[in-house]
Amino acid sequence: xxxxxxxxxxxxxxxxxxxxxxxxxxxxxxxxxxxxxxxxxxxxxxxxxxxxxxxxxxxxxxxxxxxxxxxxxxxxxxxxxxxxxxxxxxxxxxxxxxxxxxxxxxxxxxxxxxxxxxxxxxxxxxxxxxxxxxxxxxxxxxxxxxxxxxxxxxxxxxxxxxxxxxxxxxxxxxxxxxxxxxxxxxxxxxxxxxxxxxxxxxxxxxxxxxxxxxxxxxxxxxxxxxxxxxxxxxxxxxxxxxxxxxxxxxxxxxxxxxxxxxxxxxxxxxxxxxxxxxxxxxxxxxxxxxxxxxxxxxxxxxxxxxxxxxxxxxxxxxxxxxxxxxxxxxxxxxxxxxxxxxxxxxxxxxxxxxxxxxxxxxxxxxxxxxxxxxxxxxxxxxxxxxxxxxxxxxxxxxxx
Ligand SMILES: Cc1ncc(COP(=O)(O)O)c(C=O)c1O
Numbered sequence: 569x570x571x572x573x574x575x576x577x578x579x580x581x582x583x584x585x586x587x588x589x590x591x592x593x594x595x596x597x598x599x600x601x602x603x604x605x606x607x608x609x610x611x612x613x614x615x616x617x618x619x620x621x622x623x624x625x626x627x628x629x630x631x632x633x634x635x636x637x638x639x640x641x642x643x644x645x646x647x648x649x650x651x652x653x654x655x656x657x658x659x660x661x662x663x664x665x666x667x668x669x670x671x672x673x674x675x676x677x678x679x680x681x682x683x684x685x686x687x688x689x690x691x692x693x694x695x696x697x698x699x700x701x702x703x704x705x706x707x708x709x710x711x712x713x714x715x716x717x718x719x720x721x722x723x724x725x726x727x728x729x730x731x732x733x734x735x736x737x738x739x740x741x742x743x744x745x746x747x748x749x750x751x752x753x754x755x756x757x758x759x760x761x762x763x764x765x766x767x768x769x770x771x772x773x774x775x776x777x778x779x780x781x782x783x784x785x786x787x788x789x790x791x792x793x794x795x796x797x798x799x800x801x802x803x804x805x806x807x808x809x810x811x812x813x814x815x816x817x818x819x820x821x822x823x824x825x826x827x828x829x830x831x832x833x834x835x836x837x838x839x840x841x842x843x844x845x846x847x848x849x850x851x852x853x854x855x856x857x858x859x860x861x862x863x864x865x866x867x868x869x870x871x872x873x874x875x876x877x878x879x880x881x882x883x884x885x886x887x888x889x890x891x892x893x894x895x896x897x898x899x900x901x902x903x904x905x906x907x908x909x910x911x912x913x914x915x916x917x918x919x920x921x922x923x924x925x926x927x928x929x930x931x932x933x934x935x936x937x938x939x940x941x942x943x944x945x946x947x948x949x950x951x952x953x954x955x956x957x958x959x960x961x962x963x964x965x966x967x968x
């Protein structure tokens with residue numbers, strides 16, 4: 569048998585998919601599972617966007633498109649970006665692809681060279697694909713710790729300390745997966761001032777949860793003219809418009825747009841044409857579907873945070889954005905005698921049918937910050953109430 573490359577064997581994954589396999593197996597055995605694992609809205613794509621997709625199919629929009637995307641969707645994205653970020657992007661600055669995810673890889677490929685010790689700074693805990701893609705593309709991963717005491721943001725001084733003359737790219741994500749933390753406005757100018765001192769570093773701003781920002785109005789790094797030319801804004805249709813399966817995302821950066829376009833030509837060719845036409849409606853059409861979902865997430869955030877804080881041994885900060893809660897379960901683990909959040913997660917799943925992810929699925933635990941699990945509250949009020957009630961009973965029942 570020929571060997572498999574080290575690069576492929578070492579590839580990371582999204583452990584959400586591993587836990588989902590466990591959940592499916594338990595469901596197959598007839599167990600009643602309440603799942604809080606999956607990071608996608610539990611709503612259908614809004615009707616007007618579905619209709620735009622159907623019309624595209626019926627109108628014969630079935631072929632390849634230019635790799636950067638049809639001009640109509642890139643113009644719609646410009647309108648959306650310029651309105652929500654105060655930027656002045658033009659259609660040629662935008663490249664669309666099969667989700668926001670591919671642009672993580674394209675950005676690493678566009679800014680680092682394989683095996684040259686180029687460093688990429690990224691958040692920990694964080695979306696697991698960052699570290700996986702940094703390593704797979706021969707760069708050096710440099711995590712920056714998100715701390716509970718800072719509302720799951722990082723200390724800008726720590727960012728400054730991590731920067732070396734080998735740093736090529738900094739990945740930031742706000743609102744954040746998995747913690748729901750946001751980089752507070754008061755830190756943004758400090759961060760920009762640090763970045764101004766390092767004009768050779770690119771910034772990847774993962775803004776996929778930008779429209780689900782609750783504590784403060786959303787501020788993009790791209791709204792700071794000092795760093796605009798080297799900031800890659802990445803966003804997409806998945807979370808805001810409940811379109812995860814349509815696979816439509818984009819990156820905006822004037823200098824890198826032609827480079828991203830070449831990477832798309834070399835990989836996906838183009839995003840699905842049908843999804844691009846649906847995207848025109850998502851980014852520029854009637855927004856009542858997105859507004860409705862946002863209101864529901866806000867309501868559920870209050871519900872889940874209130875309920876979690878009523879569970880013995882559990883404390884939960886109110887997440888600034890997204891649809892994730894990241895409760896601290898350190899004391900609960902001690903109370904029931906499990907060694908860590910992963911054992912807690914497994915017992916919670918097997919003994920009560922409540923499926924969550926553990927902190928270690930998003931990188932090594934932050935020293936001194938204890939044990940956490942992630943709940944996605946893209947779930948109904950009934951399921952949230954029932955799930956947390958099961959968790960509470962589980963802890964009370966097993967208390968030593
Ligand atoms: C932080 C973050 N970035 C990017 C993505 C990818 O989204 P998409 O579906 O657009 O590829 C996700 C999806 O979970 C995410 O959480």
